[in-house]
Amino acid sequence: MFRKILVANRGEIALRVLSACKELDIRTVAVYSEADRHALHVRFADEAICIGPPRSSDSYLNIPQVISAAEVANVDGIHPGYGFLSENANFAEVCEASHITFIGPSPALIRMMGEKDRARAEMRAAGLPIIPGSDGVVPDEAAAKKAAAEIGLPLMIKAAEGGGGRGMRVVRTKRELIPAFLTARAEAEQAFGSPNVYMEKLIERPRHIEFQVLGDRHGNVIHLGERECSLQRRHQKVLEESPSMALDAATRDRIGCHVVQALRKLGYSNAGTVEFLRDDSGRLYFIEMNARVQVEHPVTEMVTQVDIVKAQIRVAAGQSLEDAVGSFQPRGHAIECRINAEDPDTFAPSPGRITAFRVPGGPGIRVDTAAYADAVIPPYYDSLIAKLVAHGRDRAEAVARMAGALDGFVVEGIKTTIPLHKRILAEPEFIAGKIDTHFLERLAPVEVK
Amino acid sequence: MAKKSKQASGGASSLRGVDLVEVERLLAFMQKHGLEEFDYETSTIRIRLKKASAPSSGPIHATSASEVSATAATAAVAAAAVRSSEAGAAADLHLIKSPIVGTFYSAPSPGADPFVARGRSVDAGQVLCIIEAMKLMNEIESDVAGEIVEIYVENGSPVEYGQPLFGIRSQVKK
Numbered sequence: 001m002f003r004k005i006l007v008a009n010r011g012e013i014a015l016r017v018l019s020a021c022k023e024l025d026i027r028t029v030a031v032y033s034e035a036d037r038h039a040l041h042v043r044f045a046d047e048a049i050c051i052g053p054p055r056s057s058d059s060y061l062n063i064p065q066v067i068s069a070a071e072v073a074n075v076d077g078i079h080p081g082y083g084f085l086s087e088n089a090n091f092a093e094v095c096e097a098s099h100i101t102f103i104g105p106s107p108a109l110i111r112m113m114g115e116k117d118r119a120r121a122e123m124r125a126a127g128l129p130i131i132p133g134s135d136g137v138v139p140d141e142a143a144a145k146k147a148a149a150e151i152g153l154p155l156m157i158k159a160a161e162g163g164g165g166r167g168m169r170v171v172r173t174k175r176e177l178i179p180a181f182l183t184a185r186a187e188a189e190q191a192f193g194s195p196n197v198y199m200e201k202l203i204e205r206p207r208h209i210e211f212q213v214l215g216d217r218h219g220n221v222i223h224l225g226e227r228e229c230s231l232q233r234r235h236q237k238v239l240e241e242s243p244s245m246a247l248d249a250a251t252r253d254r255i256g257c258h259v260v261q262a263l264r265k266l267g268y269s270n271a272g273t274v275e276f277l278r279d280d281s282g283r284l285y286f287i288e289m290n291a292r293v294q295v296e297h298p299v300t301e302m303v304t305q306v307d308i309v310k311a312q313i314r315v316a317a318g319q320s321l322e323d324a325v326g327s328f329q330p331r332g333h334a335i336e337c338r339i340n341a342e343d344p345d346t347f348a349p350s351p352g353r354i355t356a357f358r359v360p361g362g363p364g365i366r367v368d369t370a371a372y373a374d375a376v377i378p379p380y381y382d383s384l385i386a387k388l389v390a391h392g393r394d395r396a397e398a399v400a401r402m403a404g405a406l407d408g409f410v411v412e413g414i415k416t417t418i419p420l421h422k423r424i425l426a427e428p429e430f431i432a433g434k435i436d437t438h439f440l441e442r443l444a445p446v447e448v449k
Numbered sequence: 450m451a452k453k454s455k456q457a458s459g460g461a462s463s464l465r466g467v468d469l470v471e472v473e474r475l476l477a478f479m480q481k482h483g484l485e486e487f488d489y490e491t492s493t494i495r496i497r498l499k500k501a502s503a504p505s506s507g508p509i510h511a512t513s514a515s516e517v518s519a520t521a522a523t524a525a526v527a528a529a530a531v532r533s534s535e536a537g538a539a540a541d542l543h544l545i546k547s548p549i550v551g552t553f554y555s556a557p558s559p560g561a562d563p564f565v566a567r568g569r570s571v572d573a574g575q576v577l578c579i580i581e582a583m584k585l586m587n588e589i590e591s592d593v594a595g596e597i598v599e600i601y602v603e604n605g606s607p608v609e610y611g612q613p614l615f616g617i618r619s620q621v622k623k
Contacts, residue, residue: 034610034611049550049609049610050550050609050610050611050612051550051609051610052610053610059610064549064582064583065549065550065582065610067583068549068550068551068582068583069550069609071582071583072550072551072552072607073607098583
């Protein structure tokens with residue numbers, strides 16, 4: 001088992017990893033930027049090393065600084081959390097070269113899943129369905145016509161070298177195809193320096209469904225069920241839950257089996273999440289895999305009672321899945337609300353000093369947060385300040401507990417998205433489980449008085 | 450570098466000229482008289498002690514104030530030695546701070562003469578020390594001309610980003 005682990009992250013996930021280490025009797029080292037001098041992960045770790053000025057690129061993303069801190073503190077493991085360096089294959093390799101265990105998948109698999117085209121090809125070869133699309137770049141108008149005939153309408157034209165909506169066009173009729181193709185290419189060239197675009201089937205009201213997986217270093221892989229993360233704003237998840245209302249037991253077992261087989265074949269180890277889009281007819285299409293622990297892992301933890309972060313550390317230390325996880329039985333329903341330091345209506349960031357902070361509690365309530373009264377939320381990092389998770393014996397109870405917990409969560413001094421979550425929880429469509437990735441767009445805008 | 454001790458330090462250990470027993474007496478004095486801050490200055494050293502419950506250090510309100518100040522004060526002692534040099538230095542010394550995490554070496558190689566010593570005059574651009582990080586030796590240069598008044602770290606000790614290494618009384622060269 002590890003003797004000492006460095007947490008290469010900050011905020012609530014750093015605290016999460018620190019507590020897993022503490023439970024396993026592993027000494028901890030925190031790294032921090034100057035903006036995080038008073039952060040909780042710095043206080044709660046056994047040792048703390050300042051690694052740079054506030055900007056992420058100069059601190060949390062600065063590989064030489066992080067590795068140097070690991071060497072100076074003489075650690076034998078690094079947990080990268082999520083974001084930052086967690087899916088940086090180069091960083092994982094540098095850890096290995098420095099004889100420090102990177103607590104995550106192998107560099108080769110991180111790299112594979114990071115290259116989205118390659119990940120899709122590998123998963124398709126392993127038997128998972130992917131969204132019908134052009135096989136790579138569509139070079140010219142003739143190819144575009146041919147691809148459109150194969151894929152069917154409606155379809156999406158997307159830039160190959162970038163995202164964020166630029167170089168993207170929706171095509172619903174044959175007539176729109178070529179003009180959209182040409183405009184998308186022009187926009188992509190402008191935005192990313194390359195006009196290359198690819199095409200794929202457009203799923204109108206998709207539901208985002210992802211499977212949590214865990215692998216050990218002995219070739220075993222399991223899945224811990226799925227999460228539904230359809231409530232998103234600009235491709236950022238806002239609320240997640242498990243199980244998904246859109247999956248029946250048969251589909252869950254079938255897809256879960258497929259996923260496990262595919263990952264076993266690839267030799268996947270440690271934690272990961274396999275993401276799908278589900279169309280109106282119930283078909284699931286693989287979109288991508290995240291080779292790390294995810295923000296919303298507590299949802300699965302509440303339903304399965306499996307400590308995913310401890311399992312990560314254990315399998316990285318060489319334990320088998322049987323020892324690291326053991327048996328488990330999914331029970332009940334869990335929902336997570338991501339609470340951001342943002343204006344709930346405009347989503348403008350709201351950094352600053354928190355003047356009052358009271359977290360809810362009671363049966364089935366979990367709060368993962370690094371915020372506290374008098375804490376200053378710095379402007380340099382993402383705006384997530386707390387994850388509020390509610391578990392109940394069924395979805396109705398989870399919803400009721402979440403609504404109550406949101407009412408009891410007091411944060412003053414900064415704006416938060418708590419009011420947005422209250423609105424979501426009160427929406428009849430949400431309560432009925434009728435959700436898809438456009439749900440938040442449809443939520444009526446708040447009247448500005 | 451903040452390696453923190455969780456229990457109250459006893460014994461007559463000293464930390465670069467700071468007598469911890471003395472500091473503990475000062476802490477007890479503060480506690481007894483309900484003081485929030487205490488400033489102590491001589492010609493050679495300045496010590497500033499601040500209770501964790503004082504607003505600007507951002508305490509966690511969930512724990513009781515005395516509990517927090519007990520552990521935070523001990524951590525503050527270790528930090529105070531560094532900050533005391535900073536505080537005293539701020540008056541007239543220019544601080545050379547470490548730009549990286551690593552191990553501080555005062556000489557170019559083991560057994561060689563140190564790059565600089567207290568009292569030595571240095572030029573801007575002159576190499577003061579080496580900080581080793583990931584097997585690479587990084588030469589740290591002075592950014593001012595002046596006299597080395599303080600050396601805050603010992604040879605072979607780990608340093609973090611922003612940690613004060615040298616205090617230089619800068620001189621404008623004529």
